[in-house]
Amino acid sequence: MNIEQFFLEGLGHQSYLITDEAGGCAAVVDPRRDVDVYREAAYRAGVRITHILETHIHNDYVTGARELAAQIGASIIASAGDPPHYAHRLVHEGDDIQVGTLRFRVMETPGHTPHHVSYALYEQGRNEPVALFSGGSLLAGSAGRTDLLGDGWTLTLTRQQYHTLQRLLNTLPGQVRVYPTHGAGSFCTASATTPVHSTTIAQERLVSPAVMAQDEVDFVRRQLASYIAYPAYYKYMHDINVGGPAILGRLPEPQALRPQEVQSRLEHGIPLVDGRSRYAFAREHIPGALNIELDSSFGTYVGWLLPFNQPIMLLIEDEAGRREAVVQLVRIGYEQFDGYLDGGLTAWKAAALPTEAFEMIDVETLYRRWQAHTPMTVLDVRREEEWRAGHIPYARHLHLAELPQRIEEVPHEEPVAVVCRTGHRAEIAASLLAATGRKVIVVGQGGMADWLERGLPSEVEEPPQIDLSRLPEQVSHAHP
Numbered sequence: 260m261n262i263e264q265f266f267l268e269g270l271g272h273q274s275y276l277i278t279d280e281a282g283g284c285a286a287v288v289d290p291r292r293d294v295d296v297y298r299e300a301a302y303r304a305g306v307r308i309t310h311i312l313e314t315h316i317h318n319d320y321v322t323g324a325r326e327l328a329a330q331i332g333a334s335i336i337a338s339a340g341d342p343p344h345y346a347h348r349l350v351h352e353g354d355d356i357q358v359g360t361l362r363f364r365v366m367e368t369p370g371h372t373p374h375h376v377s378y379a380l381y382e383q384g385r386n387e388p389v390a391l392f393s394g395g396s397l398l399a400g401s402a403g404r405t406d407l408l409g410d411g412w413t414l415t416l417t418r419q420q421y422h423t424l425q426r427l428l429n430t431l432p433g434q435v436r437v438y439p440t441h442g443a444g445s446f447c448t449a450s451a452t453t454p455v456h457s458t459t460i461a462q463e464r465l466v467s468p469a470v471m472a473q474d475e476v477d478f479v480r481r482q483l484a485s486y487i488a489y490p491a492y493y494k495y496m497h498d499i500n501v502g503g504p505a506i507l508g509r510l511p512e513p514q515a516l517r518p519q520e521v522q523s524r525l526e527h528g529i530p531l532v533d534g535r536s537r538y539a540f541a542r543e544h545i546p547g548a549l550n551i552e553l554d555s556s557f558g559t560y561v562g563w564l565l566p567f568n569q570p571i572m573l574l575i576e577d578e579a580g581r582r583e584a585v586v587q588l589v590r591i592g593y594e595q596f597d598g599y600l601d602g603g604l605t606a607w608k609a610a611a612l613p614t615e616a617f618e619m620i621d622v623e624t625l626y627r628r629w630q631a632h633t634p635m636t637v638l639d640v641r642r643e644e645e646w647r648a649g650h651i652p653y654a655r656h657l658h659l660a661e662l663p664q665r666i667e668e669v670p671h672e673e674p675v676a677v678v679c680r681t682g683h684r685a686e687i688a689a690s691l692l693a694a695t696g697r698k699v700i701v702v703g704q705g706g707m708a709d710w711l712e713r714g715l716p717s718e719v720e721e722p723p724q725i726d727l728s729r730l731p732e733q734v735s736h737a738h739p
Contacts, residue, residue, distance in 0.1 A: 260361060260382055261304065262390065264438065265296055266456055269555035269587060270320055271445025273456055275392060275438055277380065278306045282359020286310040288378065288392045289440045290323035292504065292590045297327060310358050313337040314394025314440055315375040318407045318496045319447050321504045321592045329506045340374025345503045350376065364388070368427065370420025371395030371403030371447070373412070379431070390436045391460070395447055396420070397427050398439045399458040400466045404449040406486055407493060414479070414730040421478045424469035433461030446489040449482045483725045487642055488660060492562030492591050499592055510585055511594060513573060515601035518610040521572060529597055530565055534575040534584060537686035537703045541619040545574065545607060550690035552683065553580050558587030560687060563660050570595040576603035617693055621704040625676060626715055635674045635700065640688040641707065645680060647720040649711045659684045662691055671697060678702040
């Protein structure tokens with residue numbers, strides 16, 4: 260028996276191929292949408308994937324279960340409580356799934372979602388499990404967040420999450436290895452998750468939020484206080500994953516567009532996402548383009564800022580980079596690629612089309628100008644909890660995700676110096692503001708982390724108190 264983990268840094272997503280070499284078969288748990296990695300790994304191991312196990316209806320990515328099943332004919336296993344329309348077998352507490360000599364036993368583990376299940380893995384001839392595939396329930400030093408279905412569910416699910424964690428920690432042997440679906444970088448986690456990608460029951464008995472809390476009420480308050488903003492595209496994932504994502508067969512391939520075609524589409528409202536570095540973009544860019552650097556979080560920020568699954572264009576100058584961008588976007592349900600600028604910015608300039616630029620500065624320069632009362636608006640685009648932990652006096656605060664809807668709150672009459680923690684989000688915000696004609700200065704070299712580390716003037720705010728009375732109970736919590 261072998262367990263191979265596949266980690267996606269940008270999504271904090273962890274999926275698994277569990278192989279039974281003796282039986283020549285394998286199972287996949289919570290697959291991502293680009294499923295070739297599982298087929299290739301199974302081929303290398305000399306096994307056939309016969310089962311696909313889903314722990315819950317995902318809110319952070321489009322499942323690859325239907326895609327993989329269509330390609331290889333495996334059976335999709337899912338919770339009977341909230342069944343996807345394309346599942347082959349629906350399971351309840353105590354059901355067994357046999358994969359060769361391996362046995363997966365279903366455990367109903369509500370909390371992250373109402374009908375979440377986990378799978379305890381047993382090897383042949385053993386009465387105790389060797390592993391637990393815990394989905395969004397028991398995470399490494401954390402737990403899956405419980406507010407993604409709205410206020411009406413939050414209190415009930417958080418209570419259920421507490422009892423689920425207690426059950427897993429108190430009934431499973433300490434040596435059981437725990438393999439969660441959500442890891443470091445996932446917005447589905449309730450608190451900062453450690454960079455480790457698996458854990459054990461024994462370890463979690465020392466550090467789990469359910470252990471650190473005094474009781475259920477304390478757990479609920481701690482969990483709710485740890486929640487941060489999550490991407491806008493999340494609200495579309497449940498319905499897609501229940502109804503069934505489109506079967507792609509292969510990744511979409513954006514068509515090459517001439518500069519004049521890109522310009523025409525821009526004028527008709529189709530966004531152009533420029534994946535170049537913040538430094539290159541600040542030096543020279545196409546007017547109206549949105550700069551999101553092509554790194555592991557590229558897809559997440561597209562999904563946070565642009566209308567869901569609407570046509571987009573790309574300015575990414577190499578084929579491998581364009582493929583990476585497409586892969587990240589189809590993972591979260593973006594499938595309409597209107598094309599890419601053939602020849603990149605060089606071709607655009609050769610066509611005698613206009614470019615723009617804005618100033619990029621470092622933290623020291625920002626401080627000197629702030630101290631000298633240089634006319635400017637300092638705009639901090641970090642998340643709310645980052646802002647409260649320390650911000651520049653007299654700065655304005657708008658979380659990056661709120662900027663498109665609240666952009667008129669940003670002054671036109673003076674330059675806007677945009678800052679975040681490291682410069683990445685500040686550059687995205689700067690490109691949004693520059694597209695409106697504002698004069699922009701981006702703190703692209705460092706940010707508030709450097710400001711605070713240097714002991715420069717800052718203010719802090721107390722976090723808001725959690726009022727549990729505003730949260731209705733959806734149902735009385737139950738536990739199998």
